[in-house]
Amino acid sequence: MTITNITLQHCTGCLRCIEICPLDVLREGPNGLPEIKYQEDCQCCYLCELQCPSDAIYVLPDRAYEPGNVYGKWGIKKG
Ligand code: SF4
Numbered sequence: 001m002t003i004t005n006i007t008l009q010h011c012t013g014c015l016r017c018i019e020i021c022p023l024d025v026l027r028e029g030p031n032g033l034p035e036i037k038y039q040e041d042c043q044c045c046y047l048c049e050l051q052c053p054s055d056a057i058y059v060l061p062d063r064a065y066e067p068g069n070v071y072g073k074w075g076i077k078k079g
């Protein structure tokens with residue numbers, strides 16, 4: 001399973017990660033900071049990690065390394 005961690009101590013609350021995620025994995029939490037709401041939908045595209053100005057997001061590329069699987073542009077399994 002792909003895992004995305006957000007280190008909230010480093011987060012400035014710009015919410016850029018929520019805007020950039022193509023699969024709506026992230027949502028604004030009650031404290032105004034992002035939270036991982038639909039982790040199972042994350043397809044390991046790295047957009048959130050790359051766009052975060054505070055380097056607060058870490059995407060673990062488990063899904064991409066599952067043996068025998070072939071993934072497309074957004075990490076979606078083919079065939
Ligand atoms: S892009 Fe980074 S700094 Fe901005 S809200 Fe998301 S985790 Fe926080």
Ligand code: SF4
Binds near residue numbers: 022024044048
């Ligand atoms: S890696 Fe891609 S799909 Fe996963 S939370 Fe970040 S932007 Fe969304």
